[in-house]
Structures are given as C-alpha cells and as structure tokens.
Amino acid sequence: MQRRSIDDALAEARRDLDRVAPVDLTGEMAAGALVVDIRPIEQRHRDGDLAGAVVIDRNVLEWRLDPASPHRIADATDHDRRIIVICDEGYSSSLAAASLHRLGLRRATDLDGGFQAWRAFADASRTERAREHWEQVHGSAAPARLSWFEAEPTTSLEMIGAASLKPDTAIVDVGGGASALAGELLTRGYRDLTVLDVSQAALGIARGRLGDDAAKVRWIADDVLSWRPPRRYGLWHDRTVFHFLVTPGQRAAYLAVLHSALGSVGSVIVATFADDGPEMCSGLPTARYQPRELAEALGSDLKVVTSRREEHLTPAGVVQPFTWVLLRART
Helix, strand or coil, rough: CCCHHHHHHHHHHHHCCEEEEHHHHHHHHHHEEEECCCCCHHHHHCCCCCCCCECCHHHHHHHHHHHCCCCCCCCCCCCCEEEECCCCCCHHHHHHHHHHHHCCCCCCCEEECHHHHHHHHHHHHHHHHHHHHHHHHHCCCHHCCCCCCCCCCHHHHHHHHCCCCCCCCCCEEEEECCHHHHHHHCCCCCCEEEEECCCHHHHHHHHHHHHHHHHHEEEEEEECCCCCCCCCEEEEEEEECCHHHCHHHHHHHHHHHHHHHHHHEEEEEEEECCCCCCCCEEECCCCCCCCHHEEECCCCCCEEEEEEEEEEECCCCCCEEEEEEEEECCC
C-alpha cells in the first residue's frame, strides 16, 4: 500500500474547505463566525493576538468544539456553526478544519495563509490609513504650528549624549520626519543617520531644511510596524511614535521591528506622553507611561540607563509632560 505524503493529506483536507481570505475575515467575524486561534503561545507572544479570536490549543481542539462533547466551550453550540481556524501560516489549520468536518462541523474552515497572511493584509491596510492621516496632518499646517514642534530637540540631544555613542554609530530616528534632530546630529559629527517616517510630506520638510546636507541622511518612507530593517543600528530613537500604539498587537509589532533593528547590542531612546499627559493627540488616542511602565513595555531584554520627565511647551503655549527612557540591550 502506497503511503500518502503530508502534501497529499493537505490537498485532500482543503478540497472540502471554503477557505477564508484575509480580506474577508472581518466580515466573517461581523456575521458571527467563531474564529479559533490554534497558534502555540510562543508564536502569539512573538506576533501578538488576533482580536476577537478564541484561543484553543490544537491538541484539545476537537474536544472544545464538538457540540456533543462535555468539554466543549460555550460558543460550540451546534454543528452548523461557522468556525474559522487560524494557525501561523495556514497549513496545520487546514488539517484541523478537516478534522472538525469529520466530527460533523460542516461549516468549519480555515484562514488562507494563516496569521502571517492576515498580519500582512492588516499591516498594508493600517499603513495606508496611517499614511493618509499623517500626510493630512503635515500638509494642513506649518511645522511650527504642530503640537510636538521643537525649534531645537534639546532633550533628544541630551539623551543621545548620555548614550555615549561613537560618531560612526548607526542611528535610526523613528517617526522623525519633520524633526530637526537629523540636522543637529550632523553638526555634532554623527555620520550614519537614517530617518524613518510614514509621511512623505514630513520627510520632505526635514530634507528641505537641510538643503544639500540632506544627501548625508538616509530617508525611508514606511510604517514602523511593517518596516523590515535592512541592517542593524546602534541607536533607536523614537520621540512620539510609541504612545500612538494603543493595542497589544501594535506594540508587539513595534517591538519585533525594534529588536530586529537593534540586534543583541545597542541603545534605545523612547519618549511618550507621561501618565498625566494628553489622552489624545492629532485626533488619535494615546497610551501614557511612567518611566518604569515604559521600560517594562519595551521588554525585559533592555535595561534602563536613565529616565527623565520633560515639560514640553507646545507652540500654542500648552504644557505636555513627556516620559523619556534610555535603555541598553542586555549582553
């Protein structure tokens, strides 16, 4: 008897599955589908959770979803329930959904491409929304009228000084589009500078300010949550982006990029609104932090070098309290 390969088993499993495309998942959930995440905890910690999904370990999936099982979850009400199984890349979920079919759960299926395909779709959608938002913000007012404007990035320069960097240290300024920081660092002798921002308009402001010196800086128009760093950096600087990340999934995506960019060595400077700072900024909700909370949010593999509070005075004369932390990768 010829033994079947796993590819044959997978192809057979998928023949009866009306697999769901990432673009259709939100509509399925709105229509009442039960979305079941079978990824192991390591993958969920790495990539974040899927909002609205029920987490069930693969080895107990059938017991939890069979309506006839005494161990079923409350949502496993009948055999006609629409169930969408999600794994990391859409392979084990197909086999799992086929197993549910054999139990009589005729409408069970899985997500084509798994969580990674969903994240890519969500990243692209989020990036486009973020780009439209920030292009509108930077295109509707002069830089000096925006609340975060600084004629000189004093606190950033002080924190960078505390990091004791060499002039050839690779520095990436995240969300630094319209900031004057790149120019100030050039005048202080730093030679390896990258500025990342989702807004082309913001980057254009900074480039225009530098004139011919703009050629000495790498300018990247991208969303930090979906950016893939092409190299390692000795310093990650972020003055305001992190406090706009208000969901665990957004923060998990940010940290994955940060650690990919930083590697096992390097320093991190992040500033957010302090715990008594604004709850909204530029029409978006914000997360607010005390120094210890911010350091913990950025990960236990980073140790605190120093922290401070800043009372930023906006162009409108309003005080915005910021929390700053300087951290270094644990070696």
